[in-house]
Amino acid sequence: MKEVVVVFSDEAAPAALAPEAGEPLLTDVLNAFNVALEPVLQDVGAPDLIERPRTEAEQALSRYFRTEIDDGNADALAARLQALPQVESAYVKPEVENPIAPFDLAAKVAAPMAPAGIIPDFVPQQGYLGVAPGGIDANAAWSQPGGDGAGVAIVDVEGGWCFTHIDLPTVGNGGCRAGTPYPQLSWRNHGTAVLGEIVGATNSFGVTGIAPAAPFAGVSHNGLGSAKAIQTAASLLAAGDIILLEMHRPGPRFNYASRADQRGFIAVEWWPDDFLAIQLAAEKGIIVVEAAGNGAEDLDDIFYDAAGSGFPATWKNPFRGAADSGAIIVGAGAPPSGTFGPDRSRLDFSNFGSRVDCQGWGREVVSTGYGDLYAGTGEDEWFTSTFSGTSSASPIVTGVVACLQGVARARGRPLTPNAVRAHLRTTGSPQTASALAPFTQNIGTRPDLAALLPLV
Secondary structure, rough: EEEEEEEOOOHHHHHHHHHHHHOOHHHHHHHHOOOOOOOOOOOOOOOOOOOOOOOOOHHHHOOOEEEEEHHHHHHHHHHHOOOOOOOEEEEEOOOOOOOOOHHHHHOOOOOOOOOOOOEOOHHHHHHHHHHOOOOOOOHHHHHOOOOOOEEEEEEEEOOEEEEEOOOOOOOOEEEEEEEEOOHHHHHHHHHHHHHHHHOOOOOOOOOOOOOOOOOOOEEEEOOOOOHHHHHHHHHHOOOOOOOEEEEEEEHHHHHHOOOOOOEEOOOOHHHHHHHHHHHHHOOOOEEEEOOOOOOOOOOHHHHOOOOOOOOOOOOOOOOHHHOOOOOEEEEEOOOOOOOOOOOOEEOOOEEEEOOOEEEOOOOOEOOOOOOOOEEOOHHHHOOOEEOOOHHHHHHHHHHHHOOOOOOOOOOOOOOOOOOOOHHHOOOOOOOOOOOOOOOOOOOOOOHHHHHHHHOO
16 A cells, blocks of 8 residues: 645645535545545644644645555556645655665574573673663663653654563553554564664563663554654654654655665655654654665765655755754664674665764664564564664664653753754764775764763
């Protein structure tokens, strides 16, 4: 299924969706394809939404509607809608996918089943928790009030999870709050690995998350679409909390084709409705962490200045500074082992460019899920040592932000999204170069909590 997004010419035009408004042309098109439109805009949790004037982002998004349709009819539906007099534009969005490193799923080999009750302690293998430059120095935050992420709520927007995993906390575990999780194991493994990096429970076995005391929940984009899922996540949070966007999608480089090598996949904010949804969350004071994507793309390429087919005339390329969503965009860097190149160098699949704010480990991440490191007696006891991609990099940054915000709140100085992004850009362990990835291919620094904490 693909999303078709319709942008009406003004805020009054969507009223034509109501049968009593008598707009047969629109009704005929929708009936011909057996679809219905729903508004993309929803209340993002601001209690004064009625009393205050709408922001520019809200005004813009109020003209956006969406539907889902099978792949074979998506382009035809968009073209028919585009021809209607009350429609400014209509475009097709490829399905979002998990930004795990290309081909990495095929490389995972399940560990042998093990007897119950003997799960090893994998914390010594979580090098990303360690001191800089190899890690993010989680201990520097854990020694401070609020430094374990307590009270900083996180919503992970992606496809599915195993919230019952033995090494995820039960306190503060909100489960899936909206959308319908995909039933496939690949989606559950991915989401479970993401959560293990951030909120893995503090105990004597398994992994420990970077921000283990942070309350967390998921919102699945299945059935909601990515922009509405982002807004739904925002409605669950308060200023200073965090949304993690674990998604990327095929971009225009290869005509939006889904490819096994993920070439040309890009961050979701390139699409207008996703950009506006992220911008709305940031306006509310919510910190949005977004995967840069695994397309090996230079996001500074002027190629991305060209609007996608059916994009509204107001669209501007967010990758080159023409528009700012307010999100923190995360690239994937090599881990310290040297197996995938010099520590902190850009991994070959990671997107890069001036808009990328910082990096996390994009290979060799130990976390919950998959079962290639330890299989236990079933899925609730699976662990991995090979989580990867901007998928694994973005949770590392999310955990850092939760720790930093927890300390800032404890000190009575909560941080804004812009302040967090600025601190991440101006501190940290510098990116290195490799033979295939020079310094000019920017993915930013690896966060260092010891350097960040004095700034709050």
